[in-house]
Amino acid sequence: MADVARLAGVSVTTVSHVINGTRPASQRTRDSVLAAIERTGYRPNTIARALARGGTQSLGLAISGLSNPYFTDVVAAIEAAAGRAGHTLLLGDTREDPEHELRIVRALAERQVDGMLLAPTVGALEHALPYLESQGVPTVLLDRFVDVPLDQVGCDNEQPTARLVEHLIDKGHTRIAMAIGIPGLSTTDERVRGYRGALERGGLAFDPGLVAEGHSQRDAARDAMHTLLELPDPPTAVVSGNNFMTIGLLRAIAERGLTVPDDLALVAFDDFEWADLFAPRLTVIRQPTTELGSRAVELLLSRLADPDRPPRTERLEAMFVHRNSCGCTGPSPALQLRAQPSKA
Amino acid sequence: MADVARLAGVSVTTVSHVINGTRPASQRTRDSVLAAIERTGYRPNTIARALARGGTQSLGLAISGLSNPYFTDVVAAIEAAAGRAGHTLLLGDTREDPEHELRIVRALAERQVDGMLLAPTVGALEHALPYLESQGVPTVLLDRFVDVPLDQVGCDNEQPTARLVEHLIDKGHTRIAMAIGIPGLSTTDERVRGYRGALERGGLAFDPGLVAEGHSQRDAARDAMHTLLELPDPPTAVVSGNNFMTIGLLRAIAERGLTVPDDLALVAFDDFEWADLFAPRLTVIRQPTTELGSRAVELLLSRLADPDRPPRTERLEAMFVHRNSCGCTGPSPALQLRAQPSKA
């Protein structure tokens, strides 16, 4: 920058100002500065600027399972929204482990992110959250809700899950199992509540023996499903608590030579981009991933703009996507697909 | 930090040194500094440290299609490898557009990343690459190869694609179509070369009419497949150039009421985590995504350690995964799945 100033025959102050357009300068000086920048190949040092200004124009994102297609979409949306607002993303994976989450969150905070987007783990209340609070880092929670006065955005879980279960009840099922996620996560708890509520309203008793502890993971769900299928009176239908577990359940079912939906109906939380190419096509709840990501960023930006506004909690609506794994013979793939023409 | 020093009754120098363990200090001072840090809730300012040290301990990653499951795995691997080495990731999406790629790369460079990981777009040679070169940013290229003296790591494309095609030829197919990706990308070109080579060796003429320009995209592939299927003499087999296009091809096929592999055989580049749950189970080439990501990071770290070592180009091997969409009746899902027991 000193080079530029020298070459343009002005002070660094002026260079700074023309770069940032932060105060008027004569046409001539502006031109010569710009020219000098060009000639020197000058690249502004964001790090130094951040130090001087006390703001980095970057946001931290701490999330679990970067390879979860659900979160992938969310991350993409966040990256886009952040980019639009001139912010960069710093990324960390919590590994769904409170200790590691704290490490990640701390690393991001020490890199002076202006704000933090966090999909809190079960232990966040004891680790990451107190840290963020003590450090005064503007934070918005994502996907999972926690009982703290912070901005939060996630999807509705209870009602959509109930909807899934009700559909199975309507079709005459009475032994309906559920693969549940990590206990303690609001998403898990709410989905379980939706499941139990629907059973109750349908006049069916809740049977703990029909709950498969899938821990949101593929292989755990698969193992649990095997156990369920070995029951003397196995379930005739199963609802999956998330996409990973859906894979596990399908595996277990296939491994026993059973077929969905003939031998067992299956409905699931989380859509796949190719859920309609599976055999059978999956009936699922689709979460508004893109909206979730962009709303989270909007919330964070608005908090940065106004640190004192009261925290907001937003609940996004999920969508029931009716296909065939529930046992219904829906529209043929061809018809359904034609109904949503390509963008190209 | 001044606070800490005051509270501990030492100089900031000492504080700095005990934090970084960069020079010996007496047990007593060390303890009191640590205690002071604890009491003040002091959080080191990485930004300031970076400015003083001239290094940020962060790496830039510019890649296209963050939501592409293939890249997702790569990103996850990179994040892990970078984290292990104490680096954070700054993330940007090139959108497969050279202009945007330059913007992203510039943003990352201005944030003083220590090095850059880049999956170059077709226009990188005219935009991003010259910029990186002029700014002297240590860079490793990822996934796609470009003819420049930089570290590069990607997969073998030609031979695996040929393998796919040969398999179809072995099964008696003579009208074999291919959905190809973005022209100009080394991955696309190499896969096309593999396709043509295999045809030739199999005594089949290359027919440009059987090439579907899928541009690596789902919907373009779908449209192109429809066109192909309307041919008077349509293909009896198709090879997909990447995962997105596979989805598009399958859609088009389903939309015409055709079945894989009975009406049409399909083999594809890129595996899916649930490719064996599709109907039919997909015969694919699986790329070593995790290895790709970690090798890329290793290359970059080694370049940072030794800026003058000659550039290296590494080619990773891909794997032929034989399932049923090619028309073979492989092992039953149950058998195959049991053969690879869960980690749990």
Added chain:
DNA sequence: CTGTTAGCGCTTTCAG
């Protein structure tokens, strides 16, 4: 074993 001090590259008062 510890402290003083001069920067890192930029922004931003405060004075012209």
Added chain:
DNA sequence: CTGAAAGCGCTAACAG
């Protein structure tokens, strides 16, 4: 309309 100079929070000679 423009400059001088004081920091932002930390590191690393250099000196003791």
